Amino acid sequence: MSIILDHVNYVYGGDTTLAVQALKDVNLVIPDGQFIGLIGHTGSGKSTLVQHLNGLIKPTGGSIYFNGEDIHEQDYDKKKLRSKVGLVFQYPEHQLFEIDVFTDVCFGPKNLGLSKQETELRAYAALKQVGLEDDYFYQSPFDLSGGQKRRVAIAGVLAMKPDVLVLDEPTAGLDPKGRDEILDQIAKLKEETGITVILVSHSMEDVAKYVERIIVMNQGSVMFDDTPGEVFKHYRELEEVGLAAPQVTYIMQALYKNGMPVKTDVTTIEEAKQEILRTFGK
Amino acid sequence: MLRDITLGQYYQTDSVIHKLDPRVKLVATICFIISLFVVKSWVGYVAAAIFLAVMIKLSNVPFKYMVKGMRAIVFILLITVVFNLFLTPGEVLVSVWKLKITREGLQLAVMMAVRLSFLIVGSSVMTLTTTPNSLTDGMEKLMKPLKIFKVPVHEVAMMMSIALRFIPILLEETDKIMKAQIARGADFESGNLVKKAKAMVPLLVPLFISAFRRANDLAMAMEARCYRGGENRTKMKPLKYASRDRIAYGVLAVYFAVCIVIRIYL
Amino acid sequence: MGIIRTDKLVFEYIRRDEEGNVEGITRAVDEVDLNVKQGDFVAILGHNGSGKSTLAKHINAILYPTEGTVWVDGMDTKDEKDLWNIRQEAGMVFQNPDNQIIGQVVEEDVGFGPENMGVPTEEIWERVEESLKAVGMYKYRKYSPNKLSGGQKQRVSIAGVIAMHPKCIILDEPTAMLDPNGRKEVVRAVRGLNDVEGITVVLITHYMEEIIHADRVFVMDKGRIAMQGTPREIFSQVEKLKELRLDVPQVTLLAYELQKSGIDLPDGILTVEELTRALLTVQS
Numbered sequence: 001m002s003i004i005l006d007h008v009n010y011v012y013g014g015d016t017t018l019a020v021q022a023l024k025d026v027n028l029v030i031p032d033g034q035f036i037g038l039i040g041h042t043g044s045g046k047s048t049l050v051q052h053l054n055g056l057i058k059p060t061g062g063s064i065y066f067n068g069e070d071i072h073e074q075d076y077d078k079k080k081l082r083s084k085v086g087l088v089f090q091y092p093e094h095q096l097f098e099i100d101v102f103t104d105v106c107f108g109p110k111n112l113g114l115s116k117q118e119t120e121l122r123a124y125a126a127l128k129q130v131g132l133e134d135d136y137f138y139q140s141p142f143d144l145s146g147g148q149k150r151r152v153a154i155a156g157v158l159a160m161k162p163d164v165l166v167l168d169e170p171t172a173g174l175d176p177k178g179r180d181e182i183l184d185q186i187a188k189l190k191e192e193t194g195i196t197v198i199l200v201s202h203s204m205e206d207v208a209k210y211v212e213r214i215i216v217m218n219q220g221s222v223m224f225d226d227t228p229g230e231v232f233k234h235y236r237e238l239e240e241v242g243l244a245a246p247q248v249t250y251i252m253q254a255l256y257k258n259g260m261p262v263k264t265d266v267t268t269i270e271e272a273k274q275e276i277l278r279t280f281g282k
Numbered sequence: 283m284l285r286d287i288t289l290g291q292y293y294q295t296d297s298v299i300h301k302l303d304p305r306v307k308l309v310a311t312i313c314f315i316i317s318l319f320v321v322k323s324w325v326g327y328v329a330a331a332i333f334l335a336v337m338i339k340l341s342n343v344p345f346k347y348m349v350k351g352m353r354a355i356v357f358i359l360l361i362t363v364v365f366n367l368f369l370t371p372g373e374v375l376v377s378v379w380k381l382k383i384t385r386e387g388l389q390l391a392v393m394m395a396v397r398l399s400f401l402i403v404g405s406s407v408m409t410l411t412t413t414p415n416s417l418t419d420g421m422e423k424l425m426k427p428l429k430i431f432k433v434p435v436h437e438v439a440m441m442m443s444i445a446l447r448f449i450p451i452l453l454e455e456t457d458k459i460m461k462a463q464i465a466r467g468a469d470f471e472s473g474n475l476v477k478k479a480k481a482m483v484p485l486l487v488p489l490f491i492s493a494f495r496r497a498n499d500l501a502m503a504m505e506a507r508c509y510r511g512g513e514n515r516t517k518m519k520p521l522k523y524a525s526r527d528r529i530a531y532g533v534l535a536v537y538f539a540v541c542i543v544i545r546i547y548l
Numbered sequence: 549m550g551i552i553r554t555d556k557l558v559f560e561y562i563r564r565d566e567e568g569n570v571e572g573i574t575r576a577v578d579e580v581d582l583n584v585k586q587g588d589f590v591a592i593l594g595h596n597g598s599g600k601s602t603l604a605k606h607i608n609a610i611l612y613p614t615e616g617t618v619w620v621d622g623m624d625t626k627d628e629k630d631l632w633n634i635r636q637e638a639g640m641v642f643q644n645p646d647n648q649i650i651g652q653v654v655e656e657d658v659g660f661g662p663e664n665m666g667v668p669t670e671e672i673w674e675r676v677e678e679s680l681k682a683v684g685m686y687k688y689r690k691y692s693p694n695k696l697s698g699g700q701k702q703r704v705s706i707a708g709v710i711a712m713h714p715k716c717i718i719l720d721e722p723t724a725m726l727d728p729n730g731r732k733e734v735v736r737a738v739r740g741l742n743d744v745e746g747i748t749v750v751l752i753t754h755y756m757e758e759i760i761h762a763d764r765v766f767v768m769d770k771g772r773i774a775m776q777g778t779p780r781e782i783f784s785q786v787e788k789l790k791e792l793r794l795d796v797p798q799v800t801l802l803a804y805e806l807q808k809s810g811i812d813l814p815d816g817i818l819t820v821e822e823l824t825r826a827l828l829t830v831q832s
Contacts, residue, residue, distance in 0.1 A: 041727055041729055042697060042698065042730070043697075054465060056464060079469075082464070082465055089462040094459070094488055094492060095459055095466075095488050096488065097487035107466055107467075108467050110467075111466065111467030147596070175596045175754045175794070176754060176756075176793065176794055177794070178595070202727040202728055203728065205798065242728075242729045243728070244728060246798060247798035247799050248798050248799075251798075251799055251802060251820050251823055254820055254821070254824040255824055269798055270805075273802060273806060273809065276806060276811075277806070277809055277811075279831075280830075280831070414652070415653070443650075443652065444650065447651070447652050496644075496647045499642065499644055500650070503647065504660075505610065506608050506635060506640040507635070507661040507708065507709070508664040508665050509664045514666045515664055516662075516666050516668060517663060517669060518655075518656060518673065518676070
């Protein structure tokens with residue numbers, strides 16, 4: 001049970017001089033149950049990449065396998081694939097359209113051809129999973145706050161019971177608390193259900209706390225693919241391509257250079273604190 | 283990508299025609315279209331063809347771009363030709379079953395085909411050499427006299443240029459919403475017409491909401507930048523006739539006169 | 549008197565249900581007193597819904613106070629005869645870069661404001677050139693806005709405002725929709741305007757790293773000003789900021805955590821260098 005990308009290339013603009021290679025020879029294995037951060041600046045190919053995972057975009061070269069099957073085989077059921085690999089787009093609240101929250105969340109499971117009862121059970125469970133209170137279920141989605149709308153939109157994808165959840169910039173435009181709430185909720189969901197989560201972001205700081213693996217994209221290629229601690233060791237190279245390691249990385253590097261015997265591969269504030277306290281003998 | 287679609291099929295290059303004032307090009311296009319209906323003889327069409335050929339040559343736009351515009355109207359062209367061919371009474375040339383092709387019909391059909399193709403190619407010379415922006419500017423200036431009749435000329439021009447700015451953005455948004463709904467299992471392709479129409483709701487509702495949100499934001503941004511209609515507004519790029527524009531008007535007048543002469547004497 | 553001043557500013561709006569009946573009244577801005585000096589760089593912080601954007605829209609006379617008064621350069625925003633002068637003197641940049649660019653070519657968009665003000669053609673060109681140079685976008689003047697990145701679009705929007713020769717510029721979450729690079733570009737451009745051109749800046753944001761260089765910071769919550777002071781004063785109150793749904797830069801948070809664990813560090817550390825220096829001092 002996994003997603004495998006085998007030499008995936010994607011060129012758009014066809015055969016004209018304007019053709020752009022959005023993905024260059026991408027090889028990835030995404031096993032079940034991982035929590036992955038996909039990082040890259042705008043135009044690095046990360047959004048194009050995730051749209052390949054559920055077959056929205058067909059690669060111009062290479063293959064993609066979901067649970068061992070080539071998803072672009074003639075008789076492969078794309079609709080089923082899309083229910084198994086749930087993709088939450090950027091600003092997903094802009095895709096809400098139904099008269100109330102609950103009906104909107106039902107849209108996905110209903111499209112799968114499930115019974116009314118099963119659809120509603122799933123919608124209810126999904127709304128619970130994103131932590132939305134019952135009071136909001138029969139309100140118009142357009143009357144909710146920004147953070148709540150986003151939860152509803154995420155629930156809309158969760159209601160399809162995907163094995164893999166891909167979220168493209170789920171915190172864009174939210175305030176710091178709203179950001180933390182959404183990310184905590186996703187982490188909790190991951191813990192409880194064990195699904196694979198791929199978090200697309202341009203902020204190392206946001207994902208470092210949660211993920212076990214970071215894939216860095218640059219100009220359509222995979223630049224790094226490792227644990228956060230290992231990836232952040234390349235903070236100079238990251239800077240060169242317009243990304244930055246979390247501020248703690250810089251703090252530890254600065255301390256180390258000034259002769260303090262600290263480890264430099266810490267990724268979170270908590271780890272940094274323990275590490276500094278250790279050198280102070282506390 | 284949808285974002286790269288440039289509207290009005292402007293072809294970027296350097297030529298005399300590109301440099302002409304948009305008003306000249308607008309007036310010339312209208313005159314050319316009229317001239318196609320003024321002339322009635324083959325000599326007239328030869329004159330129009332020469333005029334058009336010279337303009338295409340001067341515009342430096344490859345001929346295949348002109349013909350591209352034709353593709354869209356091939357169907358209309360065929361219908362016109364067929365109707366004229368079979369439904370014009372006169373001296374019968376060929377008779378197949380109940381359908382009769384007459385000499386007059388044949389003449390008329392060929393004439394209509396020539397007229398229509400010239401009309402399309404002629405207008406595309408204008409759209410290929412003029413940016414949508416200067417085209418709106420030109421229209422605004424040309425239609426200024428209509429203000430006396432309370433026609434909101436400035437507002438119409440402003441609306442057109444805002445539409446041109448937002449069409450690529452909304453197209454891209456359509457693409458994005460569509461993909462997002464497909465990711466939720468929506469199906470925009472299969473089913474009969476009713477089912478297809480119903481399937482559009484999850485696309486259209488978010489699109490409309492977004493369009494209104496953008497309109498609201500834009501109106502606020504425009505007001506914040508002191509926009510208050512066309513009154514007392516100055517222009518960053520005011521339209522001014524240069525000597526080449528006056529020469530162009532001269533050439534146009536000569537062409538039009540020739541067409542009238544041909545109509546009367548030939 | 550400062551360039552922007554508010555006195556007990558209140559803004560209320562009426563909520564209605566579907567039938568149009570009044571459901572209640574929401575006070576978005578609640579008795580705010582603000583005084584911004586000419587040439588200052590002021591930051592307004594606050595979570596979504598704290599009233600900071602509503603406050604900003606009063607400065608540009610897009611909204612009018614329910615109670616209290618707003619003065620821009622001594623002009624009361626409720627005074628209709630000064631409306632266009634106020635909008636010219638207090639320029640405004642909004643959040644969504646796509647929804648505030650009107651022109652189809654960068655230079656035409658920058659010229660939009662001056663055109664509206666009736667500036668003579670030749671001077672418009674001068675203004676467009678100097679404004680685009682001030683934000684480092686001059687070489688993109690012939691581009692279509694659709695081909696620019698988010699950060700570049702926002703810099704064009706800023707140029708469009710400076711071309712109106714405002715005394716102050718209000719930026720309403722200009723970086724909320726941008727990636728880290730775009731954010732840096734925009735903040736650098738804004739600081740340049742303040743330092744070099746001496747334009748008063750009011751920057752509204754919820755990104756803490758953007759306000760480190762501000763002269764004064766106001767934190768809003770529930771329509772009121774909950775905190776105010778220098779960035780250092782504000783950042784030294786980590787707990788209070790958390791309560792207000794905000795966070796602090798990682799370096800400040802780490803310093804605060806270390807302090808709590810008994811390491812003797814000064815309050816309100818803002819940069820990596822400051823923390824390193826402080827820790828080395830403690831160590832030796």
